Amino acid sequence: MQTLTTSADAAASSSRLTLSFASTPEEVREVQRLRYKVFIESMGLTALANAEGLDRDEYDTYCDHLIVRDAETLKVVGTYRVLSPQGARRAGRFYSEQEFDLGRLHHLRNRIAEAGRACIDPAYRSGAVIMMLWAGLAAFMQREKCEYLIGCASISLADGGHNAAALYRKVSESNLAPTEYRVRPHLPFPLDDRDATQAPTIPPLIKGYLRSGAWICGEPAWDPDFHSADLFMMLPLAKLDSRYARHYLKESQPA
Template identity: 35%
Template sequence: MSVELIERDLLLENPAGMPLGLSASRDLLGRIGSLETRIARTEREIDAAQAVRYRVFVEEMKAQVCVEDARRGREVDSWDSLCDHLLVLDRSIDGDTEDQIVGTYRLLRHEVAIAHGGFYSGSEFGVNALVARHPEKRFMELGRSCVLPQYRTKRTVELLWQGCWAYALQHRIDAMFGCGSFPGTQPEEHALALSFLHHNAVAKGEWAVDALPHLYREMDLMPSEAVNARRALFSMPPLIKGYLRLGAMVGNGAVVDQAFNTTDVLIILPISSISGRYVNYYGADAGRFASAS
């Protein structure tokens, strides 16, 4: 199903005719209970999101940052100024909006990436070739996904996806991609999950993407007959597992990111590949917030 058809269906549920993914406050992308998701509005909010990233990536996952960023308690890079920053806020927390940020995602739109030399994940995977094979499509890169430990629930992951989906509809995105990370720098520790991905989810044909040759690490670590699908899915990070349920594919080969202490795979999700039941579920929700009063 094309973005245009999805949008047409949502507009039938949106008699107010407001832009998709926006509420009366113009930027609310989703709400579940006390949690809300929207794009950061100010530099202070982006700074607070970078502080959340520091707590997760540096303090918890032992990523490496420069001395100045460590002093400030922020995880920052040059791509931050090019991206929109999706936030998850817990409105039940007392304090300023910056104190309510419990999760974040970084979104880089096609035209912005092309104007500034490409996509972040192009440093690990051959995404430039992927984009070049689809000149008629608009891509969006997802990155720097993180959630504070006490909020790592199905509800929060669902809200992050809901925000990405509404944003994609708003900007008429045709396909999304980004790195999905396993903890640690030893791919062999994730042999079951990586082998399952290799045998069952590697993108083929026009969507095929390889890890860059000098970074390529084998994912085919176990024969297919030795892979227990249930155990493999159970061992995966929730975000990667969630993307698979939506209909995502993965690139060929993993990459070890020493600076972030992770083993990365490339997630590729054409909008047209998303399961119809998820389009209906998230599409309807995006339409609900588009017409909220």
């Protein structure tokens, strides 16, 4: 296991934060409880509610789970799950393939890591936690010798989808992947009847991807279960912005 530590302002305190990979079933359940709180309870997704209070699916078994803890309280305050090429082979496919046709990326499968279910406790969204999670992703990619990071990033449809349309229009002008890296959504989100002229609000996860140098690889998919439009993001490690590369790759060394 690789473990990282850093100092950060979390919940307006000088708490120490620690980063590790889950190593026990109970740690995975802690991750699933946080995801349930953020993805299901806070979004009011009653159709996905369950008595256990866990957000889980079959992919959790095949993934590594990054955990950020508040070392003073031992509370899990952030998580990301990562699927290696070997894990994807065992699962039968990448998680993203539920929403997108990745046919053009087939020749890269052995060099791709997939990240998903990024989740941070609302009281710890100062920026420190997501930076630690990104450092953990960099460590994972180095360990697995992966050259590409992929993942789905969600845009809420609470406003009827107008922000999703405006965001796609804006980012596709400057961050659209070359044709050979494009993917197709199985269930495209209907963009044409939305107002794409407004200034979009970019979710923090997508903003982090874009700042790091990631591409969006085509039009968004529609996820009715989570009431979101999902963008397929791809970050070639060689394209990682030099400022972020220095930070992430330095932070990703074992403590």
